[in-house]
Amino acid sequence: MKVLVLNGPNLNLLGEREPAVYGRTTLAEIDRDLKKLAKSLRVSLRSYQRNGEGELLDILHKQRNWADGLLINPGAYTHYSYALRDGIASVALPAIEIHLSDIRKREPFRRKSVIRDVCIGRVMGKGPDGYGEALKLLLKKIRS
Ligand code: DQA
Numbered sequence: 463m464k465v466l467v468l469n470g471p472n473l474n475l476l477g478e479r480e481p482a483v484y485g486r487t488t489l490a491e492i493d494r495d496l497k498k499l500a501k502s503l504r505v506s507l508r509s510y511q512r513n514g515e516g517e518l519l520d521i522l523h524k525q526r527n528w529a530d531g532l533l534i535n536p537g538a539y540t541h542y543s544y545a546l547r548d549g550i551a552s553v554a555l556p557a558i559e560i561h562l563s564d565i566r567k568r569e570p571f572r573r574k575s576v577i578r579d580v581c582i583g584r585v586m587g588k589g590p591d592g593y594g595e596a597l598k599l600l601l602k603k604i605r606s
Contacts, residue, residue: 465532466522467510469509470513470538471539522550530555530556534560540576556600562589582600
């Protein structure tokens, strides 16, 4: 099983970015733990973080034939990027939406996710542990 992991804008600053909201764990630490979990589940991971919408789409297009599934935290693009939404629909990979915070309990503009209906599941409000949970959810959904 091969899983593509995409992280969107500002997630490279995890650990120092608004720690009261996102915690102190860095993206490198999240990636390290996720890769460990993936290895134990016999899953190959390719993980990328990009700030640009087009850069995320380029990776999605390039990796679409390698990957069997997608984990994506689109950051703020979640709330308005129809391009990313269409990209996920275009590659037709089973995808899980991830958010460290619970976007339903924050500012009103965050309550809307335009990618929600092109994903088969979502994990939010679990902090860094949400990535591992999302990987397990993806595998469960793909295998069921
Ligand atoms: C986020 C939530 C988004 O609203 C925000 O723009 C982010 C991070 C999260 O992981 O909680 O950048 O996706």
